[in-house]
Amino acid sequence: MSSRSKYVYFILFFVALSNCAFSQLTDLARLEYSFIPQSNSEDKYTRIRASLNYPIALKKDSYLIVGAEYNKILLNLEEDYPFNANSLKNIHIVDLNLGYTFKWNEKWRVGFKLTPRIASTLTDKIVSDDIFINGGVLLIKDRTKEASLKRPYRLILGLTYNATTGLPFPLPFVSYFRQINDRWSFSAGVPKSNLKYAINTKSKVLGFVALDGYLAHLQEATLIKDKYVDHVSLSVIVAGLGYEYLFSKHLVGYLYSGYTLRLNNVLRNKNRDEIFKLNTVNAFYLRTGIKFKI
Numbered sequence: 001m002s003s004r005s006k007y008v009y010f011i012l013f014f015v016a017l018s019n020c021a022f023s024q025l026t027d028l029a030r031l032e033y034s035f036i037p038q039s040n041s042e043d044k045y046t047r048i049r050a051s052l053n054y055p056i057a058l059k060k061d062s063y064l065i066v067g068a069e070y071n072k073i074l075l076n077l078e079e080d081y082p083f084n085a086n087s088l089k090n091i092h093i094v095d096l097n098l099g100y101t102f103k104w105n106e107k108w109r110v111g112f113k114l115t116p117r118i119a120s121t122l123t124d125k126i127v128s129d130d131i132f133i134n135g136g137v138l139l140i141k142d143r144t145k146e147a148s149l150k151r152p153y154r155l156i157l158g159l160t161y162n163a164t165t166g167l168p169f170p171l172p173f174v175s176y177f178r179q180i181n182d183r184w185s186f187s188a189g190v191p192k193s194n195l196k197y198a199i200n201t202k203s204k205v206l207g208f209v210a211l212d213g214y215l216a217h218l219q220e221a222t223l224i225k226d227k228y229v230d231h232v233s234l235s236v237i238v239a240g241l242g243y244e245y246l247f248s249k250h251l252v253g254y255l256y257s258g259y260t261l262r263l264n265n266v267l268r269n270k271n272r273d274e275i276f277k278l279n280t281v282n283a284f285y286l287r288t289g290i291k292f293k294i
Contacts, residue, residue, distance in 0.1 A: 027051070027053065027291050027292070027293050027294075028052070028053050028054070028055070028250075028292050028293060028294060029051065029052050029053070029291065029292040030049065030050070030051045030289060030290070030291040030292075031049070031050050031289055031290055031291075032047075032048070032049040032050075032287065032288070032289030032290075032291075033046075033047070033048055033049075033286075033287070033288055033289060034046065034047040034049070034212070034285075034286065034287045035047075035285075035286045035287075036236070036260065036263070036283055036284070036285055036286075037283055037284060042076075042078030042079055043075075043076060043077050043078055043079055043278070043279045044074075044076040044078075045073070045074070045075060045076075045234070045265075046073070046074040046076070047071055047072070047073045047074070048071070048072045048074075049069065049070070049071045049289070050069070050070050051067065051068070051069035051070070051095075052067050052068060052069075053065055053066070053067030053097060053099075054066055054067055055294075060103075061102060061103035061109075062100075062101070062102040062103070063100070063101050063102075064098075064099070064100055065097065065098070065099035065100070065101065065113075066097065066098055066099075067096075067097040067099075068094070068095060068096055068097060069093075069094070069095040069097065070092075070093070070094055070095075071092070071093040071094075071214070072090065072091075072092060072093075073090070073091040073092075073093070073214065073216075074089065074090060074091075075088050075089055075090075075091065075232075076089070077089070077278065079279060081278075082224060082225075083222045083223070083224050083276075084222065087121060087123060087218060087219075087220040087222065088121065088218065088232060090121060090122075091119070091120070091121055091214070091216045091232070092118065092119075092120060092121070092122045092216075093117065093118070093119045093214060093216065094117065094118040094119075095115050095116075095117050095134075096115065096116050096117075097113065097115055098113070098114045098115070099111060099112060099113040099114075100112045100113075104139075107141055107143075108139055108140065108141050109139075109140040109141075109142065110137070110138070110139060110140070111137070111138040111139075111140060111158075112135075112136075112137050112138075113135055113136055113137075113138075114133075114134075114135040115133075115134040115135055116131065116132075116133055116134075117131070117132040117133070117134055117163075118130050118131055118132075119132055119214065119215060119216040119217060120216055120217045120218075120219055121216065121217070121218050121219050121220065122219065123219045123220055124219050124220075127217075127219070129217045129230070130217045130219070132162075132163035132215075133161075133163050134160075134161065134162045134163060135160070135161055136158055136159060136160030136161060136170070136173070137158055137159055137160075138156055138157070138158035138160075138173070139156070139157045139158060140154070140155075140156050141154065141155045141156075142154045144177070144179065151178055151179055151180060151181075152178075152179045153176070153177060153178045153179065154175075154176070154177040155174075155175075155176050155177075156173070156174070156175040156176075156189075157172075157173070157174055158172070158173040158174075159171070159172060159173065160173050173190075174189060175187070175188070175189030175190075176188045176189060182198070183197055183198050184196070184197055184198075185198075190211060191210055191211040191212070192208055192209070192210035192211070193208065193209050193210075194206045194207060194208035194209075194242070195207050195208075196244075201246070202245060202246050203243070203244070203245055203246075204243070204244040204245075204246075205241065205242065205243055205244075206241065206242045206243075206244070207239075207240075207241055207242075208239065208240060208241075208242055208256065208258070209237070209238070209239045209261075210237075210238055210239075210256075211235070211236065211237055211238075212234075212235075212236040212238065213233065213234045213235040213236055214233065214234055215231060215232075215233040215272075216231065216232055216233075217230060217231055218230045218231060218232055218267075222267070224267065224275055224276045225275065225276070227269060227275050228269060228270070229267040229268060229269055229275045229276060230268075230269065230270055231267070231268040231269070231270075231272055232265075232266070232267055232268070233264075233265075233266050233268060233272075234263075234264070234265045234266075235262070235263075235264045236260050236262065236263050236264075236285070237260065237261045237262040237263075238258045238259065238260045238261065238285045239258050239259065239261055240256060240257050240258015240259060240285060241256075241257060241258065242254060242255060242256035242257070243255050243256075250292055250293055250294065251290070251291075251292050252290070252291050252292075252293065253289070253290045254287075254288065254289060254290070254291070255286075255287075255288040256285075256286070256287045256288070257284075257285065257286050257287075258284075258285045259282060259283070259284060259285060260282040260283055260284075260285055261282065262282070263280050263281070263282055263283065264277075264280055265277070265278040265279065265280060266278065
């Protein structure tokens with residue numbers, strides 16, 4: 001695998017961490033829409049995402065979490081490419097989530113998660129190349145609810161494994177949140193870092209830098225430049241501004257808008273080496289949705 005490909009896979013790895021991090025232990029339901037229109041191009045990228053997680057109480061401070069997430073990605077490739085782009089139009093990503101979390105001691109909570117994934121164009125029956133296994137273990141020190149602390153914080157440390165990286169071992173993960181005062185807070189980590197300001201008890205604005213992307217199997221292999229491609233990947237680095245509105249303590253609506261700092265949309269061979277680069281001109285980015293959290 002080339003050094004460029006390894007760099008892209010590290011981005012995809014960190015994007016996948018969001019499926020194992022604290023938000024997945026607290027978000028019970030989410031419905032989201034993302035859109036990237038290509039600059040100076042007819043190509044467009046659209047993603048519709050829906051997820052549902054259900055916690056089952058086993059004993060005091062111990063929960064089994066079962067759930068699922070579905071992403072439908074629409075690649076509208078309208079440029080004149082040297083191949084039939086119809087087989088790339090619809091990409092489906094289905095995650096089955098199985099998690100377990102318990103309170104280890106007064107300071108730390110432990111979380112485990114196993115996520116079998118189907119990521120494919122699904123133009124035919126499911127094959128082994130469509131299936132990826134992701135998972136991880138996290139240590140969570142959450143002191144955001146302690147009124148005695150002047151600056152509440154949350155620290156997440158962990159090891160996660162993602163099959164899309166091509167690396168046969170788990171990699172470390174760190175995320176840190178700090179409440180600076182009644183108005184300001186920040187999060188530092190991957191796949192998203194932000195600086196947030198509370199306008200009032202209902203509305204918040206923020207500046208953010210985030211990663212997004214995916215890797216999926218193409219069931220209909222395509223011949224390009226005498227080489228077959230059977231994977232497609234997208235990795236995006238985006239910066240922008242966002243707005244969050246709390247309809248209630250648990251129901252949150254959000255809108256993030258920004259511009260891509262790096263956009264890499266690539267067709268790959270069986271070894272996941274880069275074969276053909278799709279339109280990569282940076283463009284406007286929009287993500288909006290609603291979520292129900294604990």
